[in-house]
Amino acid sequence: MDHLDKLEAQSVYILREAYREFKSLCMLWSIGKDSTVMLWLARKAFFGHVPIPLVHIDTHYKIPEMIAYRDRFALEWNLNMIYGENSEALADKLTFPDGTTDRLTCCKYLKSEALKHTLSGEWPRYRMDHEQRRYVVDEGREPYTGVIVGVRADEEGSRSKERYFSPRDKDNVWDVGDQPPEFWNQFKTDFAPGTHVRIHPLLDWTEQNIWEYIEREKIPVVSLYFNQGEGIRYRSLGCYPCTNPVLSDARTVPEIIDELKSGKFSNIAERSGRAQDSEDGGLETLRRDGYM
Amino acid sequence: MNGRAQMNIVIVGHVDHGKSTVIGRLLADTGSLPQGKLEAVRESCRRNSKPFEYAFLLDALKDEQAQGITIDMARCFFNTAARDYIIIDAPGHIEFLKNMITGASRAESALLVIDADEGIKENSKRHGQMVAMLGVKQVTVLANKMDLVGFSEAVFEKLKADYTAFLEAINVTPVSFIPISAREGDNIASHSGRMEWYKGATVLEQLDQFVSEKELQEKPFRFPVQDIYKFTRSNDDRRIVAGTVAAGRVQVGDEVLFLPSNKKSVIQSVESFNTDPKHVASAGESTGFTLATQIYVRPGELMVKPGESRPEVGSRFRVNIFWVGRAPMIRNKSYKLKIGSARATVKLAEICSTLDASDLTSSQSKQQIDCRDVAECILETSRPIAFDTTAVSEATGRFVIVDNFEIAGGGVVVENLSVGETLLQQHIRDRESNWEAGLVRTEQRAIANRHRAKFIVFTGAQGSGKRVVAKALELGLFQNGMNAYYLGVATLDRGLDADLGSHADSAGERLRRMGELARILTDAGLIFITTIDDADDYDIETLKLLNEPNDILVVNMGESSFSRYQPDLQLADGGVVADAVTLVAAFLKAKEIIIDYQI
Numbered sequence: 069m070d071h072l073d074k075l076e077a078q079s080v081y082i083l084r085e086a087y088r089e090f091k092s093l094c095m096l097w098s099i100g101k102d103s104t105v106m107l108w109l110a111r112k113a114f115f116g117h118v119p120i121p122l123v124h125i126d127t128h129y130k131i132p133e134m135i136a137y138r139d140r141f142a143l144e145w146n147l148n149m150i151y152g153e154n155s156e157a158l159a160d161k162l163t164f165p166d167g168t169t170d171r172l173t174c175c176k177y178l179k180s181e182a183l184k185h186t187l188s189g190e191w192p193r194y195r196m197d198h199e200q201r202r203y204v205v206d207e208g209r210e211p212y213t214g215v216i217v218g219v220r221a222d223e224e225g226s227r228s229k230e231r232y233f234s235p236r237d238k239d240n241v242w243d244v245g246d247q248p249p250e251f252w253n254q255f256k257t258d259f260a261p262g263t264h265v266r267i268h269p270l271l272d273w274t275e276q277n278i279w280e281y282i283e284r285e286k287i288p289v290v291s292l293y294f295n296q297g298e299g300i301r302y303r304s305l306g307c308y309p310c311t312n313p314v315l316s317d318a319r320t321v322p323e324i325i326d327e328l329k330s331g332k333f334s335n336i337a338e339r340s341g342r343a344q345d346s347e348d349g350g351l352e353t354l355r356r357d358g359y360m
Numbered sequence: 361m362n363g364r365a366q367m368n369i370v371i372v373g374h375v376d377h378g379k380s381t382v383i384g385r386l387l388a389d390t391g392s393l394p395q396g397k398l399e400a401v402r403e404s405c406r407r408n409s410k411p412f413e414y415a416f417l418l419d420a421l422k423d424e425q426a427q428g429i430t431i432d433m434a435r436c437f438f439n440t441a442a443r444d445y446i447i448i449d450a451p452g453h454i455e456f457l458k459n460m461i462t463g464a465s466r467a468e469s470a471l472l473v474i475d476a477d478e479g480i481k482e483n484s485k486r487h488g489q490m491v492a493m494l495g496v497k498q499v500t501v502l503a504n505k506m507d508l509v510g511f512s513e514a515v516f517e518k519l520k521a522d523y524t525a526f527l528e529a530i531n532v533t534p535v536s537f538i539p540i541s542a543r544e545g546d547n548i549a550s551h552s553g554r555m556e557w558y559k560g561a562t563v564l565e566q567l568d569q570f571v572s573e574k575e576l577q578e579k580p581f582r583f584p585v586q587d588i589y590k591f592t593r594s595n596d597d598r599r600i601v602a603g604t605v606a607a608g609r610v611q612v613g614d615e616v617l618f619l620p621s622n623k624k625s626v627i628q629s630v631e632s633f634n635t636d637p638k639h640v641a642s643a644g645e646s647t648g649f650t651l652a653t654q655i656y657v658r659p660g661e662l663m664v665k666p667g668e669s670r671p672e673v674g675s676r677f678r679v680n681i682f683w684v685g686r687a688p689m690i691r692n693k694s695y696k697l698k699i700g701s702a703r704a705t706v707k708l709a710e711i712c713s714t715l716d717a718s719d720l721t722s723s724q725s726k727q728q729i730d731c732r733d734v735a736e737c738i739l740e741t742s743r744p745i746a747f748d749t750t751a752v753s754e755a756t757g758r759f760v761i762v763d764n765f766e767i768a769g770g771g772v773v774v775e776n777l778s779v780g781e782t783l784l785q786q787h788i789r790d791r792e793s794n795w796e797a798g799l800v801r802t803e804q805r806a807i808a809n810r811h812r813a814k815f816i817v818f819t820g821a822q823g824s825g826k827r828v829v830a831k832a833l834e835l836g837l838f839q840n841g842m843n844a845y846y847l848g849v850a851t852l853d854r855g856l857d858a859d860l861g862s863h864a865d866s867a868g869e870r871l872r873r874m875g876e877l878a879r880i881l882t883d884a885g886l887i888f889i890t891t892i893d894d895a896d897d898y899d900i901e902t903l904k905l906l907n908e909p910n911d912i913l914v915v916n917m918g919e920s921s922f923s924r925y926q927p928d929l930q931l932a933d934g935g936v937v938a939d940a941v942t943l944v945a946a947f948l949k950a951k952e953i954i955i956d957y958q959i
Contacts, residue, residue: 069644071366071444080646081586081604088587088659115600115648116633117591146594222437231462249462249684251494251770253604254698254760272446274437285634 072281076112079269081253082232083113083216086267087120089257090214094150094187097122099134100305101289103218105278106270108287111145120216121148123186123193127178128158129165129307137290142196149196150206152186154178165309178307187212187264213264222274223338233257234266275338276328283321295319304338365443365572370464372491373473374481378504381542382473383436383447384414386563389549392438393417414542442568461684461770464491469498469535469570471563476515476539477508480523488523489715489734492532493680493772495754498570499527500535502563506555507541513557535570536560576643580668581608582748582756584700585618585661589648600631600648601657603701606755609642610649610665617666618657619746620673621896622923624666626652656821656894656921660702662746662756671748671756674778675741676709681761682734685768689729689761694869695768697741699759704741705868706761707783712736729769736774740783742868743898749773788905797883805885811842811954813882815907816944819895820917824933826891829917829940834889836941840957844887849874871899875906882910887953897925913951915944 069077086093095110095118097103110118124138142149157163157177164174185191189209197204219230231247233255248256259265273281282289292313295301300313314333318324327333371379387393397417405412436447448467464470470491474484491499501523509515520537527534538547539558546552549564561569586603590596610616614627630638631648641647657663662671683689689708697706714726714735729735750757750772761769806812816833818826830846837844849870853860856873860866874890881888892899895914900922904912916922917940918933929947931940938959945957 074366074644077604077644077646084586084602084646112633113602113646114589114591115596115598115631117594117596119591249767249770251461251465251760251767252755252758254758254767254770256765256767258696258762258765260765 072277072284075273075277076109076281078272079106079109080113082255082267082269083110085255085257086214086216086233086269087114090265092210092212093214093216094121094123094212095216096183096218097124097138097149098218098305099124099130099138099290100218101278101282101293102220102270102273104287104289105273105281106216106218107145107147108281108285109269118145118147121150123212123215124149124151125179125182125186126151126153127182127307128153129163129178129309131292131302131305131308131311133292134290134305139196141288143198143201146198147196150186150193151203152182152191152193154182154185155191157181171310174310187215211264213259214267215264216267216269218270219268220273220275220278221271230268230271231256232268232271234268235259236264236266276325279321279325279328283325293324303333366446367443367469367567367570367572368446368448368467369469369471369567369570370448370467370491370496371471371473372464372487373502373504374475374478374483374487377473377475377478377481377484378415378542379471379473380415380417380449381413382471382502382504382540382548382563383449384417385542385545385548386447387417387436387438388414389545390438390440390564392436440564440568445567461490461494461682464496465494465770467496468572469500469567470496471500471502473502473504474519474523475505476503476519477505479519480526484523485526486732488527488532489530490682492527492530493682493734495750495758495772498535499532500563500566500570501537502542503537503539504542506539506546507544511539511541511546511552511554513555516558536566538563538566576607576755577609579607579643579753581610581663581665582606582671582700582753583610583616583663584702584756585657585659585663586701587659588657598631598650599654600650601663602646602648603663604646605641605643606700607643607753608665608668609640611640615666616651616663617670618655618661618663619671620744620898621657621661621921623655623657625655628652656919660700660745662700662702664746669752671746671753672773672776672778673744673746674776675744675782676738676777677747677773678712678736678738678775678777679759679771679773680734680736681729681739681769681771683729683731683769685731685763685766687763687768688731689735689763689769691727694742696762697739697745697759698762699745699747699773700756702745702747704743704745706739706741708737709740709783710738712738738777742784742872743902744778747773747776749775784902784905788908792909802883802885809843809885811837811887812952813885813910814887814948814953815878815882815903815910815912816887816889816915817895817900817903817912818889818891818915818917819893819900819921819927820933821919821921822893824918825935825937826915826917826933828937829915829931829944830889830891832937832941833944836945836957836959837887837954840954842887842954843885844889845881846889847877849890849892871902872906875903878903878907878912879910882907887948894921896921897923900925913948913953 097107110120154177162168162177164171186193188211193206194203195206231250235248235256292302292305295317299315299317301316301318302313305311316327318327371383373379388398401416402412438445472488474480503516503519516539538560539555540547540563542548546554547562549562551562583603583605585601589600589602610627612627612629615624616627617624628650630641631650632638664671691708695706697704711726714723714729714733748756757773759771760767818830820826834844834846857870860869878888900914914927915929915931916927917931929944931943942959948954949957
């Protein structure tokens with residue numbers, strides 16, 4: 069087994085463990101490369117099927133191509149696709165692009181709050197109806213107690229401390245100082261009522277591993293990751309007002325891998341194009357508050 | 361494809377002995393830091409008027425820098441020409457022992473950092489002990505802060521001798537000792553000019569010299585069954601036995617044996633998604649199989665090859681355990697054991713000895729296992745499980761114990777002790793000797809009732825029609841003037857078992873309560889009838905024991921999920937209900953439970 073085989077085997081094991089132990093489970097799909105690889109790993113784990121609902125938080129500021137891509141594969145791969153949103157903040161125009169909040173507050177409203185209330189079932193969920201080929205309001209409102217998230221330990225400091233199975237209390241709070249032990253491959257799969265758990269199958273993957281796996285498995289990813297001839301591409305995807313493309317000539321997956329290995333990005337942090345990270349507190353403050 | 365080798369290394373040691381500094385140095389000296397990271401940390405130090413330290417690179421979280429100690433284990437990635445490394449920085453502070461163990465359990469090799477100036481401390485020993493127990497075979501000791509002792513060879517040699525003696529006492533042979541100064545960079549990536557007397561490897565060279573674990577493929581095949589999948593609703597009829605191969609290899613056509621159920625089948629296919637067809641699966645692979653015959657197996661069983669050396673099956677075993685739970689481990693309390701893919705209810709049966717991991721003093725007299733104790737003890741599960749002793753197979757000989765939703769301890773199985781009286785047998789002996797009977801004797805009841813008492817259990821697959829037959833039997837016996845009583849198990853969920861919740865872990869307790877209930881109702885003279893889906897040998901043997909001294913009658917309908925147990929009566933499923941009832945009644949008559957039965 070090479071290193072990708074090992075990473076794949078461990079992630080598959082974690083996904084199956086989650087599916088075995090949690091009755092009310094969902095997987096967050098941001099449409100980005102990491103959670104798309106995670107979705108692919110679920111197809112590996114369940115032999116072509118994805119018996120877990122996929123949840124996407126639509127901020128309505130996502131680059132339109134991301135939404136088109138999401139819906140295409142939701143239909144093609146027969147996914148149980150669900151999205152949620154903060155319709156109040158959007159209606160009241162409480163967003164950074166509207167000029168009424170700073171970037172971090174906008175993230176909090178459109179992502180953290182929307183996510184929290186979509187997971188808990190308090191706000192409406194929209195489910196892809198495969199017969200009508202469009203989204204309908206989902207009747208299921210039960211809270212998800214297990215949430216699978218595609219974070220990687222190499223992304224930034226706070227994520228390097230995560231567990232594969234990480235508990236959150238009722239208010240989504242992550243107690244970094246008191247995390248459960250994980251011995252060998254035995255994880256914390258027992259949870260008291262009222263708490264829920266985040267499951268991180270990609271914790272050991274690096275950005276380079278992700279691209280190597282995309283290359284090996286021929287996983288379709290959004291074309292925004294590639295230079296379309298203008299000498300720019302996205303390295304990390306988010307909302308268009310806060311995500312900037314990077315200068316790059318990489319048109320294909322192998323070219324991206326070269327760029328990461330020895331080229332211009334071998335020493336530059338992946339999220340450097342994400343503006344909210346550089347504000348005070350940045351990602352760590354967001355994460356303590358429930359951001360993924 | 362990039363086939364580079366990868367290795368997990370854990371770095372442990374007493375608080376403030378410089379683990380994070382070693383890693384910070386390794387990252388900086390191998391050029392593994394993202395651009396700007398070093399500058400950012402230097403800048404933050406300048407703003408806060410603190411001297412820069414390499415350790416700050418790792419202690420990325422705010423509250424960590426505030427406390428100045430590593431709270432959790434952090435992972436960092438770097439590579440040398442030889443391979444890729446994940447360095448796991450385990451916290452040294454005693455409060456965070458469980459995090460240290462989490463880190464160490466994932467590692468193949470360990471770097472143990474000792475402050476040459478301060479010397480061997482409590483955690484230097486405790487961590488050495490833990491690392492050994494977790495099965496990390498390769499340990500290199502780094503004598504850090506050599507700059508504070510004037511790069512003295514004598515200090516280094518003394519520390520080496522003292523610590524080697526300690527390691528020998530716990531059967532660990534260190535790979536090497538390296539004198540370093542992480543802060544100054546001596547002997548990290550390049551040889552120090554200030555310790556000419558040291559001729560050994562630098563830390564970086566040593567990392568590349570660690571050898572990867574011997575291939576598990578050579579060992580006997582072990583496949584803990586993680587789950588059984590059938591995605592019928594997506595038009596997929598494959599019934600797939602899924603899991604990760606813990607050791608050995610298996611191929612299409614191989615005969616396989618499931619334990620503890622003892623069922624056998626043959627591997628029909630190796631299943632996968634988006635790969636070329638596979639015929640073989642070996643250690644480390646997360647895979648799935650279809651079987652040539654339809655047999656009923658459950659998640660938690662261990663699939664092996666009958667021709668190879670067999671794992672142990674038992675419910676009583678000697679273990680080495682370390683405890684990190686807030687509450688101590690005590691007797692007469694039910695815990696949850698997780699070993700391989702199996703989960704079982706477990707109790708602490710006996711404490712043989714406990715060990716204070718810091719000074720290695722042992723005690724034979726402790727009545728409980730406290731937080732941070734290492735203990736040798738005897739555990740007993742409520743039902744038999746399949747496992748290996750750790751000397752035979754580490755992956756299937758390691759377990760954790762869950763107390764009140766938390767992983768509170770972990771350990772390794774040393775010996776199978778499944779002989780002698782079980783806790784259940786002890787319980788029944790105790791119960792019966794304290795049973796307070798009324799003045800009516802069993803025989804008097806039987807004469808008055810014109811039948812004997814009996815516990816009748818119908819079993820078989822879901823949908824085999826056993827409930828319909830069981831209820832019809834109750835009605836038929838009642839209409840013949842007998843005291844028959846049917847109780848549906850689901851009824852108990854909202855009554856007697858309401859405190860147990862819906863989780864599968866409570867199956868053992870449900871079974872116990874059913875058995876105790878049967879003991880009471882048969883004592884009252886009833887013919888007590890119930891049904892159980894897919895009862896296995898163990899379920900029936902438990903009910904039989906719990907119902908003692910009264911009798912049990914087992915009727916199986918359709919496909920049997922027993923492996924050795926012979927039901928008293930075997931009925932076909934899908935037959936005429938009245939005929940089935942007549943057969944059972946005739947059997948009861950033949951056994952002189954009832955005198956007569958009119959249809």
